[in-house]
Amino acid sequence: MRRQHAVDIFMWVLCGIALALVILPAVDIILDVLIHSAGSWSLGLLTTTTFGEGGGLLNAWTGTLVLMFLLFLLAAPIGVLGGIYLAEYSSLRGARILRFASEMLAGVPSIVVGYVIYLVFVIVFGWSFSVLAGVLALTIMVTPYIMKSTEAALNQVPSNLREGGSALGLSHSLTIRRILLPIALPGILNGLVVAEAIGMGETAPLIYTAGWSNSLPTLQLIHQPIGYLTYAVWTYINQPSAQAHQLAYSAAALLLIFLLLLIGLSRWVGTRASRYTSRFQV
């Protein structure tokens, strides 16, 4: 009895340490960013563009939003449809090829993805540094992730429900749309949020593809570079001046805020869309 108790306590301590190992660095990063950027908070930061080692971050945060929006438009449909295909049509030959390709891509380092896009689109196709090249690189990075999480979310739907649809004589596609997807939705949304967060946090593949710009994003998809927050963090943190450091920390703080907004948005969409699954239990 007492031995059992000791084992219990030991397990609790281990869990606590594991939890701390995850939470403490996150807290440390957030505090660090907030403390260092606190001094430079001003409206000007959001409303003026960057020049030299100073100015604001208007070009960067709007650029990040544009990149994230376009990434969503491109990666979400491909990833979610691919995930549905992997989960629901896995017996088909195409699914095996798709899975192989997706696993391959997921293992390629982001800098390599950026470099390949650079060679093919920026140089050979002559797009030069551009929004589209950047979005393509990010899409290649995150699509395998979206596919994987969509597939996992669908596979977690209890077979009981899937069979319920079949037993009623519903078609496979109707079963997917009306029975499986509503249940899988929270998992799929979560995957999309993480994918967007990964995309938002990337620097390496964008440097080669999107370049950097001190001016506001334009509607031009090619031949026009674009600014983004991670670039500001990455370059200005290495500059000696205090002003540059402030800019870097402010950009990092903005990234954190965007991340929170992203999570909030997905929660909101999730609760609105899961009207009929709110009390569903596996």
Place this chain on the structure above:
Amino acid sequence: MQNDLTKNRSNGQQPAETFPTAVSPLQAETGPAKEIISRVRTTGLHVGFGPREIIHDISVEFPQNQVTALLGPTGSGKTTLLRTLNRLNEMSSGFWMSGRVDLDGRDIYQDFSDVREVRRAVGMLFQRPNPFPQSIEENVAIGLRAHHIVPAPQIHQEVERQLINVGLWDAVGDKLDESPFGLSGGQQQLLCLARTLAVRPEVILLDEPTSSLDPISTQRVEDLVTRLKEKVTIIMVTHNVQQAARISDYIVFLNEGSLVEANWSREMFINTQNHIVEDFLTGRMG
């Protein structure tokens, strides 16, 4: 429905088939012998998954408009046999079979162009209620639409009719737009029954439909099953011998994947000759 099927049969390639009728032995205490007019019949059925054969050479008839209880020890293949009757086993990996399963003389594995039509005609209720993640109304409406049971403007009315039919209307009539997962387990099971009945099945398969329900809900499902047999043929797996005694007309007894005995319930309860069946029915084995 009957006419439709007769028509289909005479239109088909094969000549209309008439089933030989089994006549059970006359017993003074059990009243006059009944002929079996079967709706569902298996012939030389073998079913397996991968290398393992689960169902061994079962030929059995399920009488029309009666409640048949599928009894047998755990692992005897009741669920496997049941799921072969609506082709649901096709969804399991490694599934294979040989032999025939007929619904009104049509082989459900050969003579139907679309498996969905088989599953409309042979409905199924599961062990645990499995309402769809849609509104309560949509749970019933989805099948009506998918199988074009009634024209679109009449769907709402038909949903109401089906919910009244299973005795759920009073409880859910004012919350048709809500989630079904807020209902009690018994109510969820009745909703699943309404959704199954809505597509006008000729046969309903039930796999221990009351094993997760409280006694009152169980009673309601049993009453419904007894009433429904006027319109549909019912095949029900149960672990509960008392339940089989209460509501079944016919019993099919399996053991280790083989058919042990099939007979009218009263006769089987009174004078089975088989010691496995006898032990099971008297509660010495279960």
